[in-house]
Amino acid sequence: MEAVLEARGVSKRFPGVLALDGVSLALRPGEVHALVGENGAGKSTLIKVFTGVYQPDGGELRYQGGPAAFGTPLEAQRAGISTIYQEVNLVPMMSVARNLLLGREPRGRFGVIDAAAMYDEAERVLSGYGVDTDVRRPLRTLGVGAQQMVALARAVSVDARVVIMDEPTSSLEPREVETLFGVIRRLRDGGIAVMYVSHRLDELYRVCDQVTVLRDGRLAHTGPMAELERLKLISLMLGRDQNEVRTAGLTSFSRDHAEGDEQTAGDGAPVVEARGLTRRHVLDRVDVSVKPGEVVGLGGLLGAGRTETAKAIVGALPLDGGQVLVAGAPLRAGSTSAAIRAGVSLLPEDRKAEGIIPTLSVRENIALAALPSMGRAGVVSEAKIDRIVEIFMRRLRIKAASPHQLVSELSGGNQQKVLLARWLAVRPKVLLLDEPTRGIDVGAKAEVQALIDELAREGLGVLLISSDLEELVEGADRILVLREGAVVGELSGDEVTEERIMATIAEQSDGRAHA
Amino acid sequence: MNREQLSRTLQQHGAVMVLGTLVIVGSLAFDSFATPANAASVVVSSSFLAIIAIGMTFVIISGGIDLSVGSLFVLGGVLAAYGSQYGMLVALLLPLAVCGVVGLLQGLVIARTGMAPFIVTLAGLLGVRGLMLAISDEGATTYLVKDRAFAALGQGEILGLSYPVHITAALALAAMVLLQRTGFGQNVYAIGGNEQAAALMGVPVARTKVYVYVMSGLLAGLAGALNAARLSSGVTILGIGLELDAIAAVVIGGTLLTGGAGGITGSVAGVLLLGVIQSLINQVGNLTSAFQQVVSGLFLALVVVAQRLLSKAQRLT
Amino acid sequence: MAELTHDRGGPRGRVAVLKPQVFAWVQDYGVYAAVLALLLFNVLFTPHFLDASNFRTQLVQVTPIVIVSLGMALVIGTQGIDLSVGSVMALAAALVVLYLGYGWLPALVVAVIGGAVVGAAGGALVAYVGVQPIVATLALLVGVRGLANVLVPQLVEFRNPDLIALGSSSVAGIPVIVLIAAALTVIVLFVVRRTTFGRQVVAIGGNRSASELSGLPVKRVLLIVYVISGLLAALAGVLATARLQASDPTSLGMFIELSAITAVVVGGTPLTGGRIRVLSTVMGALLMQLLAATLIKHNLPQSWTQMVQAVIILAAVYATRKRETR
Amino acid sequence: EEPQSAPAAAGSAGQQVVQTPSGTAGPTCTLEQFGGTKFDLKTATVGFSQSEKEANPFRIAETKSIKDEAEKLGITNLKVTNAQSQFSKQITDVQQLIAQGVQLLVIAPLNSDGWEPVLQQAAAKKIPIITVDRKINAKACSDYLTFIGSDFYEQGKRAADRMIDALGGKGKVAILLGAPGNNVTTERTNGFKDRVKEKAPEITISFEQTGEFAREKGQQVTEQLIQSNPDINGIYAENDEMALGAVTALKGAGKEPGDIKIVSVDGTRSAVQGIADGWLHAVIESNPRFGPLAFETAQKFLNGDAIPDKVIISDRDYDTGNAKDSLGEAY
Numbered sequence A: 001m002e003a004v005l006e007a008r009g010v011s012k013r014f015p016g017v018l019a020l021d022g023v024s025l026a027l028r029p030g031e032v033h034a035l036v037g038e039n040g041a042g043k044s045t046l047i048k049v050f051t052g053v054y055q056p057d058g059g060e061l062r063y064q065g066g067p068a069a070f071g072t073p074l075e076a077q078r079a080g081i082s083t084i085y086q087e088v089n090l091v092p093m094m095s096v097a098r099n100l101l102l103g104r105e106p107r108g109r110f111g112v113i114d115a116a117a118m119y120d121e122a123e124r125v126l127s128g129y130g131v132d133t134d135v136r137r138p139l140r141t142l143g144v145g146a147q148q149m150v151a152l153a154r155a156v157s158v159d160a161r162v163v164i165m166d167e168p169t170s171s172l173e174p175r176e177v178e179t180l181f182g183v184i185r186r187l188r189d190g191g192i193a194v195m196y197v198s199h200r201l202d203e204l205y206r207v208c209d210q211v212t213v214l215r216d217g218r219l220a221h222t223g224p225m226a227e228l229e230r231l232k233l234i235s236l237m238l239g240r241d242q243n244e245v246r247t248a249g250l251t252s253f254s255r256d257h258a259e260g261d262e263q264t265a266g267d268g269a270p271v272v273e274a275r276g277l278t279r280r281h282v283l284d285r286v287d288v289s290v291k292p293g294e295v296v297g298l299g300g301l302l303g304a305g306r307t308e309t310a311k312a313i314v315g316a317l318p319l320d321g322g323q324v325l326v327a328g329a330p331l332r333a334g335s336t337s338a339a340i341r342a343g344v345s346l347l348p349e350d351r352k353a354e355g356i357i358p359t360l361s362v363r364e365n366i367a368l369a370a371l372p373s374m375g376r377a378g379v380v381s382e383a384k385i386d387r388i389v390e391i392f393m394r395r396l397r398i399k400a401a402s403p404h405q406l407v408s409e410l411s412g413g414n415q416q417k418v419l420l421a422r423w424l425a426v427r428p429k430v431l432l433l434d435e436p437t438r439g440i441d442v443g444a445k446a447e448v449q450a451l452i453d454e455l456a457r458e459g460l461g462v463l464l465i466s467s468d469l470e471e472l473v474e475g476a477d478r479i480l481v482l483r484e485g486a487v488v489g490e491l492s493g494d495e496v497t498e499e500r501i502m503a504t505i506a507e508q509s510d511g512r513a514h515a
Numbered sequence B: 001m002n003r004e005q006l007s008r009t010l011q012q013h014g015a016v017m018v019l020g021t022l023v024i025v026g027s028l029a030f031d032s033f034a035t036p037a038n039a040a041s042v043v044v045s046s047s048f049l050a051i052i053a054i055g056m057t058f059v060i061i062s063g064g065i066d067l068s069v070g071s072l073f074v075l076g077g078v079l080a081a082y083g084s085q086y087g088m089l090v091a092l093l094l095p096l097a098v099c100g101v102v103g104l105l106q107g108l109v110i111a112r113t114g115m116a117p118f119i120v121t122l123a124g125l126l127g128v129r130g131l132m133l134a135i136s137d138e139g140a141t142t143y144l145v146k147d148r149a150f151a152a153l154g155q156g157e158i159l160g161l162s163y164p165v166h167i168t169a170a171l172a173l174a175a176m177v178l179l180q181r182t183g184f185g186q187n188v189y190a191i192g193g194n195e196q197a198a199a200l201m202g203v204p205v206a207r208t209k210v211y212v213y214v215m216s217g218l219l220a221g222l223a224g225a226l227n228a229a230r231l232s233s234g235v236t237i238l239g240i241g242l243e244l245d246a247i248a249a250v251v252i253g254g255t256l257l258t259g260g261a262g263g264i265t266g267s268v269a270g271v272l273l274l275g276v277i278q279s280l281i282n283q284v285g286n287l288t289s290a291f292q293q294v295v296s297g298l299f300l301a302l303v304v305v306a307q308r309l310l311s312k313a314q315r316l317t
Numbered sequence C: 001m002a003e004l005t006h007d008r009g010g011p012r013g014r015v016a017v018l019k020p021q022v023f024a025w026v027q028d029y030g031v032y033a034a035v036l037a038l039l040l041f042n043v044l045f046t047p048h049f050l051d052a053s054n055f056r057t058q059l060v061q062v063t064p065i066v067i068v069s070l071g072m073a074l075v076i077g078t079q080g081i082d083l084s085v086g087s088v089m090a091l092a093a094a095l096v097v098l099y100l101g102y103g104w105l106p107a108l109v110v111a112v113i114g115g116a117v118v119g120a121a122g123g124a125l126v127a128y129v130g131v132q133p134i135v136a137t138l139a140l141l142v143g144v145r146g147l148a149n150v151l152v153p154q155l156v157e158f159r160n161p162d163l164i165a166l167g168s169s170s171v172a173g174i175p176v177i178v179l180i181a182a183a184l185t186v187i188v189l190f191v192v193r194r195t196t197f198g199r200q201v202v203a204i205g206g207n208r209s210a211s212e213l214s215g216l217p218v219k220r221v222l223l224i225v226y227v228i229s230g231l232l233a234a235l236a237g238v239l240a241t242a243r244l245q246a247s248d249p250t251s252l253g254m255f256i257e258l259s260a261i262t263a264v265v266v267g268g269t270p271l272t273g274g275r276i277r278v279l280s281t282v283m284g285a286l287l288m289q290l291l292a293a294t295l296i297k298h299n300l301p302q303s304w305t306q307m308v309q310a311v312i313i314l315a316a317v318y319a320t321r322k323r324e325t326r
Numbered sequence D: 001e002e003p004q005s006a007p008a009a010a011g012s013a014g015q016q017v018v019q020t021p022s023g024t025a026g027p028t029c030t031l032e033q034f035g036g037t038k039f040d041l042k043t044a045t046v047g048f049s050q051s052e053k054e055a056n057p058f059r060i061a062e063t064k065s066i067k068d069e070a071e072k073l074g075i076t077n078l079k080v081t082n083a084q085s086q087f088s089k090q091i092t093d094v095q096q097l098i099a100q101g102v103q104l105l106v107i108a109p110l111n112s113d114g115w116e117p118v119l120q121q122a123a124a125k126k127i128p129i130i131t132v133d134r135k136i137n138a139k140a141c142s143d144y145l146t147f148i149g150s151d152f153y154e155q156g157k158r159a160a161d162r163m164i165d166a167l168g169g170k171g172k173v174a175i176l177l178g179a180p181g182n183n184v185t186t187e188r189t190n191g192f193k194d195r196v197k198e199k200a201p202e203i204t205i206s207f208e209q210t211g212e213f214a215r216e217k218g219q220q221v222t223e224q225l226i227q228s229n230p231d232i233n234g235i236y237a238e239n240d241e242m243a244l245g246a247v248t249a250l251k252g253a254g255k256e257p258g259d260i261k262i263v264s265v266d267g268t269r270s271a272v273q274g275i276a277d278g279w280l281h282a283v284i285e286s287n288p289r290f291g292p293l294a295f296e297t298a299q300k301f302l303n304g305d306a307i308p309d310k311v312i313i314s315d316r317d318y319d320t321g322n323a324k325d326s327l328g329e330a331y
């Protein structure tokens, strides 16, 4: 069938990097096309070339049978290509409704915007995506997950011929993912072409018909999804042969809980213990404690307050009540630096807003938190920094032109790795990981998970927040289930299974009539 | 109404409250303060700054800043006075045309080259004043307003308030609608809140920016023209430091310099605040000029702190 | 994959970075080029320009702006701005004559402390109350100038030989105040490049909430930055006073904040923070000074002076602006 | 010794004297002509609008003399505003004085044009306005009552005369201009240039840059000037501050007193001292002590006597001849 959107030998060069190298890809109406590749493979770049954010240095784009060159995202959008970008790209300070409907607000008399109608419209649309919130609130008061859903709703509700999704599920949890898949199927049946980028392979196999694999900016494979079995796909992505992958590649979490318990249950004294964390409307008497070498998972629906819990523990969230003890000693409230000095660090959920410092290099970003320990009398030792940076860039396989490349120029996944490195560099006693593997490719994901394992063995306490239940179950010794800011269940030992988690959430959720 | 709404209202109307308090205190302290005549003088003299502040509000919400308004104000006045010898129409259109073009140029440079608005309009500040000096041979010649009709535009009164006040009010209303109820307004908020995202959401960033600076230029020119009509001459020593007053007014009004949030009501309240502070100082009657400055400095600090604390009711997480 | 990352550095990589390098160079050194161009113009068209006395004049005149700009660069690095510097200079001028009775050094110390206090006030408003820098420092701009005039209502001449010497004497043909400015530049350069504090300043400017989550003492750093700015401004005020051989709180430092900001931005430090370029800032100040001097020496009328300045500023910033990839 | 603050006008010394004979020439004005009503100055509310900060000798002396005189006459209700050199603010100031019910206005205008709104309001209430030191371009005895002050154009001419005889009628002269757009700047410049053109064509004005009436700016401009035009013979500074800045510059450049002839306008203490020290050649006085003359005129007017529509005061010159003796009278 005739392709609706097509790239022919497209190349894109950035200072120091050839991000795309003669990539060809054809997207047909009514097909869901998976675009996969490890971090930095060029997926987002290709998408940005399709949508007019970047201009290709070589090759040509074809849209609906004719040559196409979109100068701006606006042109692409007008032409019927609508996109959800990897980092949520909405306006945080504007209300949810205005974000959703920007550019096509319902008009009243004299063509002025009809606010009332706009809010109703917004509520109607969003409830279809399971976001039940006051649409007059500034978008930033929503969690990343909810924001992602708003972006999705926005992208889909324009009548488009092509819908491109760059890692839409990275911050969604199961319920939302189901909603999303429902949407995707509707689109496909409507004869719309969908391009779908994700690092969650099982998702790909569930919704995608075609798959294209990129490796280091070059086309590695393209063909029907079904005909490409999992291991082959991975080996294509990583560019290693299958048995190598089978043996080395994908060691995910290696701990099985029974044995894990014995190992870690050792001395019962928790390194960090949070008591009765309370904050109006957000947290309700949350107790969390992590022992050395223990991995505690936080489960719950979007907006359950997992991020808040983590932030509260490191003092990044003003509290109405409760306290945090580190090794028995109370922590000064509301001081992140105190928490970090005491050995409690948080890898934040929102990479762009709270993680990277875009104006600084990879190197500076990694060294940031550890700076005080990186020198004498307030004078930094470049040598020390270089050593640390060198170590972590190798250990985490951070792909950058050089340590001095601006972090903002790295691919999403590599940015995430840089942040991880920043926190490992301070040698914390307890690490709070909020969505640590979000947007990280299979290879790297395995590495990170293995790393968490290893660190735990070395006696590090870990609080793991993940929307990926599988990851949660495999990774955690013990899981606390949150709902609406309160702990509603604790699972440990053999109870730690996806089913039990879903069950706990569900049985608690019955009260709250869904959607 | 929930916390966010409450605090948003507070942030926008904190200035209004401070203003109210100040007025009450003032009228209790001085019996010649709350008189119609005094009120009129405050309102009338504020109206020109208010017109400029309206334009500035759009610029700042869009994430920019316009330092050229002070110079455009004086240029507009001189051009209007000069043009008035050819009649009312020229007196109005000449300044609007020239100041609009200056705004257009600044907008184009900012939107196309991505240079910092602060610096581009700083150049504007210098260049435009230079231009003004050039056409008034180094400020030596003051053109007088010949055209009666035009002069009337600045001096005529309805209900004891001269036309500029009514014009300002009308403009403020129009601006509110434009900002809150039109696609253009939404785009201004969007590019101020997150330019990159706005672009990806299909907002015509460049065009919106250009419009914003054109508007600011036009309004500054208009204010200058009206002022010239009021003074019935194109005074050449006006408008020095006016841009800072306008910015202060807008920010006191609760508009974020980082862009993306704010509103007209606040800015107008901010302008009136500055006016009232001055008037109160005059009421005292015999402060030395130095002390007057200390006092207005303190007042300003006080006001911004109050406004800030009010808006802090909102806890950001 | 390791080897793949490796061959990025290979020939293909080098080709890739060649053209950008030219841009990058202009971007980083555009202001130097501009200064050179202006020097060349003067050498060709300005009588007596190559006299040593001339260079001394230019350096001496630019000193206060350079010193103020150094502080301003730090503030701008945090995504802030400090409008109060001019008034702080005036305050310092006032304090220094008031305490001159105790000798020039104590007087200088008092003046500098005064500046630091004003800086602390601004810093506190910004860091702890959360007032936007431009208004916080605007309030100070107004109030502190008034305060200076309250302390010293009108220009006061002084005869203290030491202070006059500070302003007029030279070492090895180089005016003392120029040497001071040079020393300060080196110090600030060191602070920005090599100290934890310097890194923290740019980090905060680059992404405040990320810095907070990374445990940086954000508020304290902000406070200190404004204190430093006040301190330097005060010092500049004292030196300017010493040179004028009179304390003139009325007009000393008027509008210097604009010159300083221009110097910083022309030097390529973005107003959006997260990046500080010290030497280029000094170059930016020199550029503005040379420009002003050129226009005066060629006796252009005020109108032209201002218009030409506008054009040059635009040109310089255009050359050093950050290009975004498309 | 230092710091010395502004001295009071010691007794009658340095008091303003009306120029005779021409000083009060021209039409006169009476209460009837003006159409005002008589009131008692002592109990009346009087408003004084100062244009610039009291931060230079001239403004300080001016405001002080008004306040002192009011006190002397037992005028208890004197309201003073200061426009901080912002013209718009001065208009508002005066309007608010009117709103506060002043019966007599003494205004030191920042600018001569643009008084329409004030004049209208004052006329409506028949409030007599006396403008001091700078004129208002309007009709005397109807828009405003009268003007008391110096003739800046005349000051420029007399400065030119001093420069001419200092240079023996030929040479190169530089002008340190006042703030651009300011009436005083314009008139002092024109007076000087016209006179030079007419009396000493061999004097060329080779350089004119603004020093904005400030000492530091005067110093900086002069430094640039003497560096690139070493052949300059004379500097005409349009106020004393810039002249003294020029002196500092000359000292710095290792010049000797008298190498370059400096003539300036104002007559401040430091400038007269400068003459005594030999650095300045001559200073044309511009006398700021308007208090006595202003209130005297007002009183006359209220008594029904005819007062002139402009009172030009006779400014003296300071030079090496009289500098030392008149130091006490300089302000």
Ligand SMILES: Nc1ncnc2c1ncn2[C@@H]1O[C@H](COP(=O)(O)OP(=O)(O)OP(=O)(O)O)[C@@H](O)[C@H]1O
Residues within 6 Å of the ligand: A014, A015, A017, A018, A019, A037, A038, A039, A040, A041, A042, A043, A044, A045, A046, A086, A399, A400, A401, A408, A409, A410, A411, A412, A413, A414, A439, A441, C325
């Ligand atoms: N603006 C830029 N400037 C310089 N290099 C860039 C820029 N954007 C991307 N790159 C580089 O291009 C390559 C591809 O980046 P891209 O974001 O397309 O990867 P990706 O496939 O989306 O990875 P991820 O799965 O982590 O999102 C990376 O090496 C990245 O460093």
Ligand SMILES: Nc1ncnc2c1ncn2[C@@H]1O[C@H](COP(=O)(O)OP(=O)(O)OP(=O)(O)O)[C@@H](O)[C@H]1O
Residues within 6 Å of the ligand: A130, A131, A132, A133, A141, A142, A143, A144, A145, A146, A171, A173, A281, A282, A300, A301, A302, A303, A304, A305, A306, A307, A308, A349, A467
């Ligand atoms: N689907 C939603 N509908 C309405 N409000 C939501 C939703 N999701 C999040 N929020 C709001 O955002 C706030 C923070 O949610 P956040 O997503 O950070 O919690 P979370 O448990 O960390 O979820 P996640 O970390 O998976 O995003 C919640 O307090 C809630 O008010």
Ligand SMILES: [Mg+2]
Residues within 6 Å of the ligand: A043, A044, A045, A086, A166, A411, A412, A413
């Ligand atoms: Mg990507």
Ligand SMILES: [Mg+2]
Residues within 6 Å of the ligand: A143, A144, A306, A307, A308, A349, A434
């Ligand atoms: Mg979260």
